Amino acid sequence: MKCPYCLKPDTNVIDSREAEEQSTIRRRRLCNSCGKRFTTYERVEGIDLKVIKKDGARVPFDREKLKRGIVKATWKRPVSMADIEELLNDVERKLRLKKTSEVKSWEVGNLVINRLKKVDKLSYLLFASVYRDFGSLEDFQEEIQRLIEDIDENS
Numbered sequence: 105m106k107c108p109y110c111l112k113p114d115t116n117v118i119d120s121r122e123a124e125e126q127s128t129i130r131r132r133r134l135c136n137s138c139g140k141r142f143t144t145y146e147r148v149e150g151i152d153l154k155v156i157k158k159d160g161a162r163v164p165f166d167r168e169k170l171k172r173g174i175v176k177a178t179w180k181r182p183v184s185m186a187d188i189e190e191l192l193n194d195v196e197r198k199l200r201l202k203k204t205s206e207v208k209s210w211e212v213g214n215l216v217i218n219r220l221k222k223v224d225k226l227s228y229l230l231f232a233s234v235y236r237d238f239g240s241l242e243d244f245q246e247e248i249q250r251l252i253e254d255i256d257e258n259s
Contacts, residue, residue, distance in 0.1 A: 107135035108142055128193075153199055154206045162206065165199065167192060174216065177231035183224050191219045225251055 105115050119132035129146040153165035174188050195215045199207055213235040220228040
């Protein structure tokens with residue numbers, strides 16, 4: 105592992121522990137060249153997931169692309185990076201538990217939307233507006249009305 109500060113490959117692991125519901129290993133490292141410390145995370149890659157897009161194209165599941173979309177939706181909202189990572193881990197775990205290694209893009213979107221709705225309603229609405237391709241104010245109004253009805257039912 106190269107040091108992110110001096111880019112030398114001479115580093116040692118000084119501490120390892122499980123993180124994020126035992127799906128990730130957190131490693132604390134020390135660079136033997138510059139003496140700085142840094143943290144890395146190690147995750148099992150598992151099965152290569154393919155996402156089937158609306159046009160039928162099959163693309164590799166891209167956790168970072170999904171993360172960028174969630175980060176945009178939660179921008180300036182009370183949602184921490186730890187919350188986002190937990191959401192991503194949960195979505196990825198659910199996808200990997202499926203019997204097939206191919207999933208439809210709408211399945212991925214629905215998993216994210218259902219979790220975002222529980223984390224932050226406005227972030228959910230922002231993500232849904234892109235995912236569901238809202239084209240008008242009426243689309244927003246309809247979704248807001250559904251949210252209000254859900255809140256009323258659960259109260």
